[in-house]
Amino acid sequence: MSSPVKPSAPPVKFWRDPAKRALLFQLVLLCAVAAFIAFIVNNTLNNLSTRGITTGFGFLDDPAGFAIAQSLIPYAETDTYGRTFVVGLLNTLLVSFLGIIGATLLGFVIGVARLSPNWLIARLASAYVELFRNIPLLLQMFFWYFAVLRTLPGPRDSLSLNDSVFLNVRGLYLPEPIPGSGFIWIWPALLLALVLAFWLVRFNHRRQDATGQRLPVWSISLGLVILLPGLTFLALGAPLEWNYPELRGFNFRGGMTIIPEFLALWLSLTVYTAAFIAEIVRSGIQAISHGQTEAAHALGIKDSLTLRLVIIPQALRVIIPPLTSQYLNLTKNSSLATAIGYPDLVSVFAGTTLNQTGQAIEVIAITMLVYLSISLAVSFFMNWFNSRMALVER
Amino acid sequence: MYKDTLTPERPAPVSRKGLTGWLRTNLFSGPLNSAVTLLGLYGLYLILVPIIDWALLSADWTGVSRDACTSGGACWVFITNRLQQFTYGFYPSDELWRINLTFVLFVAQLLWLALPRLPGKMWLGPFMVLVFPLIAWVLLYGGWFGLTEVPTHNWGGLTLTLILAVVGITAALPIGTLLALGRRSHMPIVRSLSVVFIEFWRGVPLITVLFMSSVMLPLFVPEELTLDKLVRAMIGIIFFQSAYMAEVVRGGLQAIPRGQYEAAAALGLNYWKMMVLIVLPQALKLMIPGIVNTFIALFKDTSLVLIIGLFDLLAIVQAGLADPNWLGYATEGYVFAGLVFWVFCYGMSKYSQYLERKLHTGHKKR
Numbered sequence: 162m163s164s165p166v167k168p169s170a171p172p173v174k175f176w177r178d179p180a181k182r183a184l185l186f187q188l189v190l191l192c193a194v195a196a197f198i199a200f201i202v203n204n205t206l207n208n209l210s211t212r213g214i215t216t217g218f219g220f221l222d223d224p225a226g227f228a229i230a231q232s233l234i235p236y237a238e239t240d241t242y243g244r245t246f247v248v249g250l251l252n253t254l255l256v257s258f259l260g261i262i263g264a265t266l267l268g269f270v271i272g273v274a275r276l277s278p279n280w281l282i283a284r285l286a287s288a289y290v291e292l293f294r295n296i297p298l299l300l301q302m303f304f305w306y307f308a309v310l311r312t313l314p315g316p317r318d319s320l321s322l323n324d325s326v327f328l329n330v331r332g333l334y335l336p337e338p339i340p341g342s343g344f345i346w347i348w349p350a351l352l353l354a355l356v357l358a359f360w361l362v363r364f365n366h367r368r369q370d371a372t373g374q375r376l377p378v379w380s381i382s383l384g385l386v387i388l389l390p391g392l393t394f395l396a397l398g399a400p401l402e403w404n405y406p407e408l409r410g411f412n413f414r415g416g417m418t419i420i421p422e423f424l425a426l427w428l429s430l431t432v433y434t435a436a437f438i439a440e441i442v443r444s445g446i447q448a449i450s451h452g453q454t455e456a457a458h459a460l461g462i463k464d465s466l467t468l469r470l471v472i473i474p475q476a477l478r479v480i481i482p483p484l485t486s487q488y489l490n491l492t493k494n495s496s497l498a499t500a501i502g503y504p505d506l507v508s509v510f511a512g513t514t515l516n517q518t519g520q521a522i523e524v525i526a527i528t529m530l531v532y533l534s535i536s537l538a539v540s541f542f543m544n545w546f547n548s549r550m551a552l553v554e555r
Numbered sequence: 556m557y558k559d560t561l562t563p564e565r566p567a568p569v570s571r572k573g574l575t576g577w578l579r580t581n582l583f584s585g586p587l588n589s590a591v592t593l594l595g596l597y598g599l600y601l602i603l604v605p606i607i608d609w610a611l612l613s614a615d616w617t618g619v620s621r622d623a624c625t626s627g628g629a630c631w632v633f634i635t636n637r638l639q640q641f642t643y644g645f646y647p648s649d650e651l652w653r654i655n656l657t658f659v660l661f662v663a664q665l666l667w668l669a670l671p672r673l674p675g676k677m678w679l680g681p682f683m684v685l686v687f688p689l690i691a692w693v694l695l696y697g698g699w700f701g702l703t704e705v706p707t708h709n710w711g712g713l714t715l716t717l718i719l720a721v722v723g724i725t726a727a728l729p730i731g732t733l734l735a736l737g738r739r740s741h742m743p744i745v746r747s748l749s750v751v752f753i754e755f756w757r758g759v760p761l762i763t764v765l766f767m768s769s770v771m772l773p774l775f776v777p778e779e780l781t782l783d784k785l786v787r788a789m790i791g792i793i794f795f796q797s798a799y800m801a802e803v804v805r806g807g808l809q810a811i812p813r814g815q816y817e818a819a820a821a822l823g824l825n826y827w828k829m830m831v832l833i834v835l836p837q838a839l840k841l842m843i844p845g846i847v848n849t850f851i852a853l854f855k856d857t858s859l860v861l862i863i864g865l866f867d868l869l870a871i872v873q874a875g876l877a878d879p880n881w882l883g884y885a886t887e888g889y890v891f892a893g894l895v896f897w898v899f900c901y902g903m904s905k906y907s908q909y910l911e912r913k914l915h916t917g918h919k920k921r
Contacts, residue, residue, distance in 0.1 A: 194748065209774065281596065295904070297858040
């Protein structure tokens, strides 16, 4: 018996064929992951039934029965867990938004200061960065909260500014603006001013293309945006009153109250993130080669325009992607609020609500999902924005 | 044009040398700059003088109770009295040599790896990742070889901070490398699983991960198995950290030119040989700053374990502040903890910069 001799090379064994091997490997991996998930789900179901924990999202309609120190929407103890979720989410978004604004402003100032030709200023800025970047955020938050804000005097001996702004251990008290009748007209005036300014910028572009001349468009727009609503305000007879905080008995009444937990969280997020943003700004500006400045000067463009038309647009390309990561970090870091008791999403929902209902899986899943959606939404937006801004090379 | 007079002599250029020259270029180059300098000096004076006075000049250093703090400055007595607790947590005093020994062994291995020209690095690396954790566990936890058992709830302070950070990074490095390779793989299922894993853990805050590991993980495992609180936190940290590490490694892999892969393939190397012998060593060198950054971030983030009730350095300082015998020394406590964290983080970042310069084998920009 002789087997027929094949003229070509023997057929490749299937485990030596990269394509088939890849297929097999993926199949095995998929089975392993599926088995792992099934194992976990099975365990969880067993554990839930032996411990008598109910499942499902019905708890969101139950009354919560706990108070929340700060809420942007009306909230009472009789409201549902669903509403505590919204209150927590809004508080998270509020502190993140204000933190992003604060950190961006401070970070840009420090970042530019690090490049200052003034030796002392540059050193001070880098000392700031090295100090605040290398200390845990939670520690900074504790410092602001327990060592600074908790040691402020009581309401009777508040630090006060002009007898209208008060700072004490219970928080910061500010006069609250109360719009009178007709105040509502300020908003259309502001909108009109913005539209006019926008139109002016476009007109200026067309005019520059046609004649080569530029208007001082920024000062005009700024004037428009301030003057138009301002004049409307005066024409309406200044319909705005202030509700000043006053000490009555043991506490302040009236005005706006900013709770110390918010102040500590906002301060620490701002100061910490600004150190990172400063480094991003510095590296962004340093990434632009000096030749660009020299070329602009050689063309006779003056300093301020060089900065605005040549340096900043190019630096922004380098700055924006890492800056977005910092914004995301700040938003995620705001979850540390739970350590000092600012009522953010994690503190209100993954803390109090979880403890009261015991429905760990649902609560943690919702919380993670919220942060995940924020992260993914921001990164989708950034990828889109980045692809629009990125340098198109041939 | 004709002039019959000499052009008047111009004044000599302003000196750019020496102390006055340096001051003129760097601090007083114009009226605005001078004003800013003076303002900065004044601000520095306002900040530094009270701090130095509080922390050094009128501070108390020795004593056993708060009665020793009389001079109105910082009360470092609080720190010196509790230094052992801050360092070792609630570890029994007689057994502290075990922590010290572990630490010495660890540092010795690190030095061996870090110093050039010492042999056997090929073996020490895997030993440190695979075998040393077991030795460390036996030493710290005990229960074997006649060592008394020290349950993990006695672990704390700086020791716990270091353990969490080191375990987090050593476990995250190999897992992260695998995930990064998976993300760049041509196999669609492998790739999507890696992407989902990485994006999920990167998209959520560490606090929710820790919450999850402390309340949900016990539900995930069979009922008979009870996981230690510390182990649960470690699992959470490792997952979280692997995702970040994967992105660092991916950056390193992307920086390797295609030609290197092609050359390896042309030599007939298979996938793993290509990766282990050609690509990863080069990528690793590029990744050092990224790895150190991740490590610094992790080191700072370990402080979050206080939220799930573990006593790391910050938590133990925080707990010390609540002691009725020592109320009112919050600033001293936080300044001390901040200083310790700062020294570690700043030291690591400086070391990584040094390493980056040393390993820079390409053409240096001048």
